[in-house]
Amino acid sequence: MPVNAVSLCGLSFAYHGNDVLKDITCNIVAGDYVGIVGPNGSGKSTLMRCILGLNRPYAGSITLFGVPRESYTDWRRIGYLPQGLQMLNPSFPATVREVVRLGRLSAKRFPKRFDKDDDTAVDKALELMAISDIGNRLIGELSGGLRQRTILARALVNEPELLILDEPTTALDPDTRESFYATLQDLNRNRGTTVLFVTHDSATIGLYASRLLYLDKKIVFYGDFGQFCESAEMTSFFGRQGQHLICHRH
Amino acid sequence: MIAALCSALGVFLVLRRLSLIGDGLAHVTFGSVALALLFGFQSVYTSLAAIPCVLLSAFGILKIAEKAKIYGDAAIGIVSSLGIATGIMLASLAGGFNVDLFSYLFGNILSISREEVLITAVLSITVLLVIALCYNDLLAVTFDEELAATSGTRVERINTMLVFLTALTVVLAMKVVGIMLISALLILPATSALQLARSFRTAILLSVALGIVSVASGIFASFLLNLPTGATIIFVSFLLFAASFLAKRLRASR
Structure with a gap:
């Protein structure tokens, strides 16, 4: 029986009395690679934040690996890349290594000291994101793309089973973007990492994700790409051109 | 010890854009000291009596910012002005300022009693120990609260702490x-260290070193030149900041 990495049941969230998410129910099966798309303000980032406990829904429930979110504590299993890291204080004095190592805190108990195993894990994550050579540079001095890769390395440092990425490629140049997607695909196929990623890039999502979740405050579509591309209902919803845009490179 | 304490905490506060919380709480301390003097507390007991009021105000700043959904600086402004107003009101009720209150306003290291030194030492060691034990959580929250929360750090608890x-x-530094x-x-000292540091650990250590140098040489200079100690310490700190800034510019131009 497949294990659910994330289960959402009747999830609703409102901001200042306005519903941002309404009655979201779906399961993300362990090993899935799910792309979440939708128009601006459709609740994509809010959904990620609810899953992570950063926003509190007013109704519904969330379970992570079978554990209710309210009592979930095993954060080693989850890696997260938030949106908007470009706002980072440019004079923040932490090195790339120090930032990536912070990801290991989730595996620590008080007083949360780092050891050689943590250094080895950091080395591996830096290598994976091809940033071993900048480990001692200050994060504030890096370009947007290198910062993004640093935070990704931080998300990957525990070899998480679930990766939640909120618009992960916005600051990346085309080459780095390709290599980033290749890394994600490798993690998904060879390590079984569940990937849940929000993107505006509907045109390329079909290249990588195996499942599509189209959100517009409620779930418009959730299923395999094949189903989406063949669905007459979706054609009427998006129009032939819109559906083609999402499907044509898949 | 006070210098080390202020300088280490300063790095976290400056990076969290909470630099002025010290100023706000100092104003509250003014009100608290006035209250303690009004109730007849003397010497070391004045500081001790001020501690609960200042802690309560610190909690108030956090709660006002959270519940009223306003920025931290506005919350600091509200609590700070209330502190000053309380101080002035109480001083007026007591029949005007007296010499004790004046020494708290501008500092006088030479007037510190043996008991005050002892209490300051014990409390300073405790605070430094807490910082050392929670260093990684403090760094995580200072870097990014949401990332810290998704790594299992209790962000609210760390912020309150x-x-x-x-x-x-x-209270200890007043x-x-x-x-x-x-x-x-x-x-x-924190902003000086942030000009030069090449890692977070270095920033903390450098800030502590610069803070100790500022206080030690400020005390020495004030004794030598018969100047007010607190003001001399700040001038030395500023000179170190100017030197750090120039050193950073020089390094960047190479």
Whole structure:
């Protein structure tokens, strides 16, 4: 029986009395690679934040690996890349290594000291994101793309089973973007990492994700790409051109 | 010890854009000291009596910002002005300022009693120990609260702890530099260190070193030149900041 990495049941969230998410129910099966798309303000980032406990829904429930979110504590299993890291204080004095190592805190108990195993894990994550050579540079001095890769390395440092990425490629140049997607695909196929990623890039999502979740405050579509591309209902919803845009490179 | 304490905490506060919390809590300390003097507390007991009021105000800053959904600086402004107003009101009720209140406003390290030194030492060691034990959580929250939360760090708890440690530090530092100048001791060594540091650990260590140098040489210079101690310490701190800034510019131009 497949294990659910994330289960959402009747999830609703409102901001200042306005519903941002309404009655979201779906399961993300362990090993899935799910792309979440939708128009601006459709609740994509809010959904990620609810899953992570950063926003509190007013109704519904969330379970992570079978554990209710309210009592979930095993954060080693989850890696997260938030949106908007470009706002980072440019004079923040932490090195790339120090930032990536912070990801290991989730595996620590008080007083949360780092050891050689943590250094080895950091080395591996830096290598994976091809940033071993900048480990001692200050994060504030890096370009947007290198910062993004640093935070990704931080998300990957525990070899998480679930990766939640909120618009992960916005600051990346085309080459780095390709290599980033290749890394994600490798993690998904060879390590079984569940990937849940929000993107505006509907045109390329079909290249990588195996499942599509189209959100517009409620779930418009959730299923395999094949189903989406063949669905007459979706054609009427998006129009032939819109559906083609999402499907044509898949 | 006070210098080390202010300088270490200062790095976290400056990076969290909470630099002025020291100033706000210092103003509250003014009100608290006035209250303690009104009730007849003397010497070391004045500081001890001020601690609960300042801790309560620190908690108030956090809650006002959270519940009223306003920025931290506005919450600091509200609590700070209330502190000053309380101080002035109480001083007026007591029949005007007296010499004790004046020494708290501008600091007088030479007037510190043996008991005050002992209590300051014990509390300073406690605060430094808490910072050392929670260093990685403090760094995580300072870097990014949401990333810290998704790594299992109890962000709210760490934020409350940081503000409480600052409140305690402000009370401990008031006799050294005075209520009016405490925030400078929190901000200047930290900002100087941030000009030069090449890692977070270095930033903390450098800030502590610069803070100790500022206080030690400030005391020495004030004794030698017969100047007010608190003000001299701040001038030395500023000179170190200017030197750090120039050193950074020089390094960048190479």
